[in-house]
Amino acid sequence: MTATPVSGPDKILLSHGEGGKRSHDLIGRVIARHFANPVLSNFFDSGLLGRIDGEIAFTTDGHVVTPAFFPGGDIGRLAVCGAVNDLAVCGAKGLAISCGLVLEEGFPIETLERVLMSMRDAAAEAGVFVACGDTKVVEKGKGDGIFINTAAIGVMAPGWRPSYEAVRPGDRILLSGTMGDHYIAVLVARQGLSVTAPVLSDMAPLGGLLLPAVERFGKGIRIMRDPTRGGVGVTLNEIATSAKARFVLDEERLPVRESVRGVCEILGFDPLYLANEGKALLIVDASAAEDVLVSLREHPLGREAAIVGEVAEGSPGVRMRTLAGGLRAVDYPVGDQLPRIC
Amino acid sequence: MTATPVSGPDKILLSHGEGGKRSHDLIGRVIARHFANPVLSNFFDSGLLGRIDGEIAFTTDGHVVTPAFFPGGDIGRLAVCGAVNDLAVCGAKGLAISCGLVLEEGFPIETLERVLMSMRDAAAEAGVFVACGDTKVVEKGKGDGIFINTAAIGVMAPGWRPSYEAVRPGDRILLSGTMGDHYIAVLVARQGLSVTAPVLSDMAPLGGLLLPAVERFGKGIRIMRDPTRGGVGVTLNEIATSAKARFVLDEERLPVRESVRGVCEILGFDPLYLANEGKALLIVDASAAEDVLVSLREHPLGREAAIVGEVAEGSPGVRMRTLAGGLRAVDYPVGDQLPRIC
Numbered sequence: 001m002t003a004t005p006v007s008g009p010d011k012i013l014l015s016h017g018e019g020g021k022r023s024h025d026l027i028g029r030v031i032a033r034h035f036a037n038p039v040l041s042n043f044f045d046s047g048l049l050g051r052i053d054g055e056i057a058f059t060t061d062g063h064v065v066t067p068a069f070f071p072g073g074d075i076g077r078l079a080v081c082g083a084v085n086d087l088a089v090c091g092a093k094g095l096a097i098s099c100g101l102v103l104e105e106g107f108p109i110e111t112l113e114r115v116l117m118s119m120r121d122a123a124a125e126a127g128v129f130v131a132c133g134d135t136k137v138v139e140k141g142k143g144d145g146i147f148i149n150t151a152a153i154g155v156m157a158p159g160w161r162p163s164y165e166a167v168r169p170g171d172r173i174l175l176s177g178t179m180g181d182h183y184i185a186v187l188v189a190r191q192g193l194s195v196t197a198p199v200l201s202d203m204a205p206l207g208g209l210l211l212p213a214v215e216r217f218g219k220g221i222r223i224m225r226d227p228t229r230g231g232v233g234v235t236l237n238e239i240a241t242s243a244k245a246r247f248v249l250d251e252e253r254l255p256v257r258e259s260v261r262g263v264c265e266i267l268g269f270d271p272l273y274l275a276n277e278g279k280a281l282l283i284v285d286a287s288a289a290e291d292v293l294v295s296l297r298e299h300p301l302g303r304e305a306a307i308v309g310e311v312a313e314g315s316p317g318v319r320m321r322t323l324a325g326g327l328r329a330v331d332y333p334v335g336d337q338l339p340r341i342c
Numbered sequence: 343m344t345a346t347p348v349s350g351p352d353k354i355l356l357s358h359g360e361g362g363k364r365s366h367d368l369i370g371r372v373i374a375r376h377f378a379n380p381v382l383s384n385f386f387d388s389g390l391l392g393r394i395d396g397e398i399a400f401t402t403d404g405h406v407v408t409p410a411f412f413p414g415g416d417i418g419r420l421a422v423c424g425a426v427n428d429l430a431v432c433g434a435k436g437l438a439i440s441c442g443l444v445l446e447e448g449f450p451i452e453t454l455e456r457v458l459m460s461m462r463d464a465a466a467e468a469g470v471f472v473a474c475g476d477t478k479v480v481e482k483g484k485g486d487g488i489f490i491n492t493a494a495i496g497v498m499a500p501g502w503r504p505s506y507e508a509v510r511p512g513d514r515i516l517l518s519g520t521m522g523d524h525y526i527a528v529l530v531a532r533q534g535l536s537v538t539a540p541v542l543s544d545m546a547p548l549g550g551l552l553l554p555a556v557e558r559f560g561k562g563i564r565i566m567r568d569p570t571r572g573g574v575g576v577t578l579n580e581i582a583t584s585a586k587a588r589f590v591l592d593e594e595r596l597p598v599r600e601s602v603r604g605v606c607e608i609l610g611f612d613p614l615y616l617a618n619e620g621k622a623l624l625i626v627d628a629s630a631a632e633d634v635l636v637s638l639r640e641h642p643l644g645r646e647a648a649i650v651g652e653v654a655e656g657s658p659g660v661r662m663r664t665l666a667g668g669l670r671a672v673d674y675p676v677g678d679q680l681p682r683i684c
Contacts, residue, residue: 019570019571020615045428046401046434054393056391057390058388058438058493059389060441060475062478064444064480085387086388087388096400098401098402100493101404131400132400132493136404136405147478149442149444151493152388154388226387228361229365230361230362230365332363
């Protein structure tokens, strides 16, 4: 899968952002070529999507990850997964996405094409198409290669809505897979760490995993969130605050890949706070929890799903039953984490 | 209209982008506070918009203008106008927008608040609300203060669609007002030029101007575009290509503010290629053109609207009848223009 050669400069020039012939050529010959579809190829100022039957969800996600390529993917795939996963955890099937690029002068066009092809492939995997786009160029030193903003439109599963209010003591906390893979993959790539077992980013579009569960179990699933920046620890704190709920995790049940645990032990990271890009947290009615778990495990992206805790009586917050048998508070992380992980 | 003081750091820190407590506080206490509405305040991963009755239009627009503040507005107002105008020229009434921020470490939070308030006010003026957002932080020297991506969802005027195919010889070319105001306002601010007559950016949301005309004249209006980057000259070339049409402009009819003309004469700019952010080009059936013109002029944003040319027989392209009586080609601009004008 290689890019078709395109005549013209091989790097992004400031004039690619000025709106003249060069902008026109970049958009038409390089960018839109990869995303060709009947909506985009009209070249109207908006993508005309027609009538959409159902309730609409709308989200946006910016991506500034560095490096732009890392084990398991790149900023293009990340940009698609980030947006469609924000839909999926709200119970919405992705329909259309946007592609907003901020390119730094001097960025290689061949690299841009690799990122665009990666977006195209991820969009196909997620069942969405690129309906609109925008490209801006900034001077060398005023950006960092490539930033991508995606927005996405989806259609809600009929009859289901996320509900913080529905969370109640006894509910179970499910996690769809291992923690921290994305963070560690980016960290290893950025710092050129030498690791024995490679760690791949877990990024993946989650609609295929989550939407069948929502359709099958309905209100048995209270709420879903994807634990990206800040990881499971921060995301659960946010849910606890919104739901006014107390969550108790079981440390021994939290899935962590051995290779990730190894890097965490060397560098002193707690996997609980590390970003994922292909995982979901679900708060589920106790009576449905085992069935939801089985359903998640039937999907390739949910093989390592686990019930990792439950909702308890008490003041809002997050606690963890440790391997040592104690109960410790899981707060927002105190130490600085890596910037630009997504 | 001042920002309520917020405790905490007065500049953007890298930790504002890490997903922990500081990110949470920035989003909750600073950003979402300005955009408070029932959809956003749920803090779900997507904005849940409910059922939308009608055909949907979807667009995105990135904003990297420098400086971020200039006569007539700032990057916040620009980000809202840019997105909703892409909807308006497609005949769609804006409903919801997103707010995707890329902030550079060290960016003053007080300045961020000014930009957000400006977005909020422009959104109210345009009749849209902020349904979702995302905020990323990059290291000092890897961005340039603030970049804003907006995406927008709108509902099409029933029964109308832009149509390049409908353009035919005899159609009139209408321009809703003067050319180049936005470009010159940003240029003057960036270069600290001393000008006798101040030039204000023309940026404004165009739905209120254009949608009543679409509803009233229907298919009499063939297509509309907003001449932003590259100005009227580039936008007409793009329409000419898509419509396979030949456009002939009358130089004497092209509206240019005296103050803009003055700066152009000194610096050697052709106003035909200068960006606008509150103007529209309309290709209109000859029999409706005068009525559309009257309708545009009734609106405050269309007071200086004019019929500036017509569609002629012949090969696709743009020509201009000059003041001197000749006919010259209007191609894509050759010289480099200013980057980062929007």
